[in-house]
Amino acid sequence: xxxxxxxxxxxxxxxxxxxxxxxxxxxxxxxxxxxxxxxxxxxxxxxxxxxxxxxxxxxxxxxxxxxxxxxxxxxxxxxxxxxxxxxxxxxxxxxxxxxxxxxxxxxxxxxxxxxxxxxxxxxxxxxxxxxxxxxxxxxxxxxxxxxxxxxxxxxxxxxxxxxxxxxxxxxxxxxxxxxxxxxxxxxxxxxxxxxxxxxxxxxxxxxxxxxxxxxxxxxxxxxxxxxxxxxxxxxxxxxxxxxxxxxxxxxxxxxxxxxxxxxxxxxxxxxxxxxxxxxxxxxxxxxxxxxxxxxxxxxxxxxxxxxxxxxxxxxxxxxxxxxxxxxxxxxxxxxxxxxxxxxxxxxxxxxxxxxxxxxxxx
Numbered sequence: 001x002x003x004x005x006x007x008x009x010x011x012x013x014x015x016x017x018x019x020x021x022x023x024x025x026x027x028x029x030x031x032x033x034x035x036x037x038x039x040x041x042x043x044x045x046x047x048x049x050x051x052x053x054x055x056x057x058x059x060x061x062x063x064x065x066x067x068x069x070x071x072x073x074x075x076x077x078x079x080x081x082x083x084x085x086x087x088x089x090x091x092x093x094x095x096x097x098x099x100x101x102x103x104x105x106x107x108x109x110x111x112x113x114x115x116x117x118x119x120x121x122x123x124x125x126x127x128x129x130x131x132x133x134x135x136x137x138x139x140x141x142x143x144x145x146x147x148x149x150x151x152x153x154x155x156x157x158x159x160x161x162x163x164x165x166x167x168x169x170x171x172x173x174x175x176x177x178x179x180x181x182x183x184x185x186x187x188x189x190x191x192x193x194x195x196x197x198x199x200x201x202x203x204x205x206x207x208x209x210x211x212x213x214x215x216x217x218x219x220x221x222x223x224x225x226x227x228x229x230x231x232x233x234x235x236x237x238x239x240x241x242x243x244x245x246x247x248x249x250x251x252x253x254x255x256x257x258x259x260x261x262x263x264x265x266x267x268x269x270x271x272x273x274x275x276x277x278x279x280x281x282x283x284x285x286x287x288x289x290x291x292x293x294x295x296x297x298x299x300x301x302x303x304x305x306x307x308x309x310x311x312x313x314x315x316x317x318x319x320x321x322x323x324x325x326x327x328x329x330x331x332x333x334x335x336x337x338x339x340x341x342x343x344x345x346x347x348x349x350x351x352x353x354x355x356x357x358x359x360x361x362x
Contacts, residue, residue, distance in 0.1 A: 005059070012270040015051055016298055019262065022047050024306050038124050038225065041250060045258035052266040067335045068265040080333055081341025084325070085349075088342075092349050106357040114355040116212065116239040118143070120246060121225035129194070134159060136216065136224040136235065140359070141201035143214065143237070147175075151193045158189040159218040165210045172196045201358070212239050248348055256343035259299075263323075264330040264339050268295040272331075292327035299323040322346055 023044050030037040056063050063069070100106045118138050126135040129148035136145050149157045155176070161169075163184045171177050171188075175195040178187040188197050199214070215236045216222060222229045229235045272291035275283045283290040300320035304313075326339040333339075 006273045007059075007270050009274060011055070012267055012274075015055055016267060016302070019047055019051050020302055020305060023302070027306050034124070034127055038121075041254050045254045048258035048262035052262045055266060063265070066265045066269045067330055067333075068261060069335060069337075073337055074335075077333060077335055077337035078341055080329070081338040081345070084329065084338070084342050085345040088325075088346070089349060092346075093353055096350075096353050100354070100357045104357075104359075106359050108356060109358055110356045113210070115241055115244065115352075117141075117241075117243045117355070118237060118239055119226050120243050122237065124225035126223040126225065131220075132157060133220040134216070134218045134222045136222060136226075136237070143199040144196060145188065145199070145216065146194070146196045147188065147190045147218070148194050148220075149190045149192075154192050155189050157219045158187050159216060161186040161188060161217075162215045163211050164213045167199055167211050167214075170198045170200060172198065213237070244352075247351055248344070251347040252340070252344040255347060256340045260326065260330075260336040260340045260343055263295055263299050264326055265336045267298065268292060268327055268330060271295055288324060288328060289331060292324060292331065295327055296320050296323035 026036065026040060026043050026047070030040045036043065052068075053063075056066070097108065101108060118141075122136065122138040122143075125137040125139075129135055129146065132148050132150055134145060134147050136143065138144070145159065145161075147157070147159055149155065154174075163186075166181055166184055169177055169179075169186060169188070173195045174190070174192040175197065176187075176189040176191055177197070178189070180186070188195075199211075213236065215234050217232065217234045218229075220231050222233075222235045224235065224237075226237065227235070268291050271294050272282055272289060275290040275294070277283060285293060297320065300317040300323065303316040303319050322343075326343055329339040329342060330336055
C-alpha cells in the first residue's frame, strides 16, 4: 500500500453525499419494510464501514494511516476516551438538567427504579393490523396495545392483561375496560373493529410506574418487536436492566465505531490533506483545524437531513458541538479509538440521564 495522495475536493464530498443519499433512502424504506426498521442501525453502520473501506481500497491506502487500526487497541487510547468522558459528564448532566427542566418543562424524578426498562425491541412499531389480532409497542415509555376485532362482531374477542402490580390503563376509541385490582388483571374489549389502549409509565398519583411484568393473552395473534404469538398464546413482557448492556454494545459497535471510522478516520483525514498551508501545516480556526470544523459541519448535516421516523429534526444538528471534541481527540491521539470510546459514552450519557425526566402528560 502507498502513501495516500492529496485528493480533489470531489472525492471526500462526493463520498459523503453518497453516504447521505443511501442512508436517507434506507431510513425512508424502513417505514415500509419491518425487518429493515428493526435493523436500521446496523444497516447504516455497514454503509459507513463499506464506503470508507471501498475508498481505502481504491486509493490503495493503509487504513492505519487514517487512524484506523482495530488490530491493536492500546490501553492508553481507551483511558484517554474514558478520561474525557469523566471530565465531560458532570457538565453534560448539568446542562441537560437545565434543558429538561427549563426548556422542556419536564419533571425530574431520580430513582434507581427508572433504570428498569422494557426491551428496546418493543420500540419498533409492528405493521398495521389487516386482520383480527393485536400489536404491542412502546413509545415515550408507555405500552401501547392495539386490538383488531372482526368488523361484523366487535367485542367478540377480548385481551387479558395480567401485571405484577396495579397499573392505570387509558383507553382510546370505543372500548370496554374491566379491571380486577385484587389480581392485577384487566380485560380489554374493543366495541369497534379497531381500538387502542395505553399503559402510561405513571400511576394516577404521579408515581413512577412500579410494574415489572405484563402478560398479554388474546384470542388472535399478537405481534411485537419482542416476538409474535399464536391465538391464545401468552406474550410476557418484562422490565429489567439488560437494555443498558444492549444499548452500550449497540452504540459502541454499530453507531460510534462506524461513524468514527467514516467521519474521523476517512473524511477528516482527507479534508485535512486539503486544508493545509503551503508548508503543509494544517489550517486552524479558534485553535481547531479547519478539517475538524468542516467534518463536524458535515457530521451535523448528515444527522439533520436523515429523517427519523419520517421527520426532519432540527435538534439533531446539535451533534456539531460534541463532534468538534471527537475531531480534536482524533488529531490529538492519532487514532479513532479514543473518539469511539467517548462517542459511545456520550450517547449512553443521554440514555442514562434522561430516564429520570418525565413529561407532565406522559
